Amino acid sequence: MLFLSEQEMWQSVTLEDVMDAIEDAYAIHKSGNYKMPDRFIAQRDKNMMLYMPCFLDSVIGTKMLSEFPDNPSLGIPYLNGLMILNNAKTGLPKAIMNGSALTAMRTGAVGGVALRYLAPEDAASVGLVGCGMQGLHQLLYACEVRPITDIYLYDAYAKDLSGFIERLSARLASFGKNAIQIHTCADTRELAEHSRVLISATQAVDPVYPDDEELLRGKCFVAIGSWRPERRELPDAVWKLVKNAYTELPYACEESGDLKIPLEKGVLTQ
Ligand SMILES: NC(=O)c1ccc[n+]([C@@H]2O[C@H](COP(=O)([O-])OP(=O)(O)OC[C@H]3O[C@@H](n4cnc5c(N)ncnc54)[C@H](O)[C@@H]3O)[C@@H](O)[C@H]2O)c1
Numbered sequence: 001m002l003f004l005s006e007q008e009m010w011q012s013v014t015l016e017d018v019m020d021a022i023e024d025a026y027a028i029h030k031s032g033n034y035k036m037p038d039r040f041i042a043q044r045d046k047n048m049m050l051y052m053p054c055f056l057d058s059v060i061g062t063k064m065l066s067e068f069p070d071n072p073s074l075g076i077p078y079l080n081g082l083m084i085l086n087n088a089k090t091g092l093p094k095a096i097m098n099g100s101a102l103t104a105m106r107t108g109a110v111g112g113v114a115l116r117y118l119a120p121e122d123a124a125s126v127g128l129v130g131c132g133m134q135g136l137h138q139l140l141y142a143c144e145v146r147p148i149t150d151i152y153l154y155d156a157y158a159k160d161l162s163g164f165i166e167r168l169s170a171r172l173a174s175f176g177k178n179a180i181q182i183h184t185c186a187d188t189r190e191l192a193e194h195s196r197v198l199i200s201a202t203q204a205v206d207p208v209y210p211d212d213e214e215l216l217r218g219k220c221f222v223a224i225g226s227w228r229p230e231r232r233e234l235p236d237a238v239w240k241l242v243k244n245a246y247t248e249l250p251y252a253c254e255e256s257g258d259l260k261i262p263l264e265k266g267v268l269t270q
Pocket of ligand 1: 067072078079085131133134135154157158201205208224226258
């Protein structure tokens, strides 16, 4: 069996490779040739275990993640996990890899693919709300797909972002991007004023941006925090600015507060 650590995973692929793999996954999804049950969540108090199996003809993949909200106060990441691959014919385990690293790689690449196609070609500024593990990876991909010169940061709770900036700078430098300027913002209004692309990667239950259509008009959004019905990152103004919203899974309208709450309020109709 193959065991892959975070370091080995990053040594095996480029950012472009991971984004190409995401596009392959979308093609498989479009083909319908897979079996993927809705994400199963086991919860005790506020701690959650997530089980995400998917059968393809070639392989079976299962990602298992834990989300323990008190971890950051213990100095441990909030999200941890494993990815397991099994042989599609026999079920025998083929590989085990670091699921936290895979999540950051994969989720960052989903944002990266969105920006590849949807962000203005000349977008040079990106704002990040929520300066954690996912946010850092979202920024790596954003800087890979667009000629980013300036990054703007805001975090509601982590007031000292120097450690994050140090880690981000080191990662950007490892991809040859040494010249990008990193700025911190006092609030998300300031961040949105400066940024063409807006990324949020938080555990927010209330929208992270002001509900202001003029402020948000013409921006390209990536919002990854709202995968629970009670969590929400995007204000109603975003939905008022768009003509249609598309999801790849109907279940997203139940699972994501960013869709479910505007649907309930009538800001979006199904
Ligand atoms: N969509 C997906 O596929 C996917 C995948 C992985 C993680 N996630 C989600 O992404 C989010 C971030 O995960 P992470 O591992 O980076 O967590 P993290 O704890 O490392 O980072 C989150 C950061 O957001 C900040 N934050 C929280 N609420 C905020 C708010 N209202 N405004 C501004 N900043 C706020 C926190 O202070 C923290 O620094 C979580 O909600 C996680 O569940 C989504």
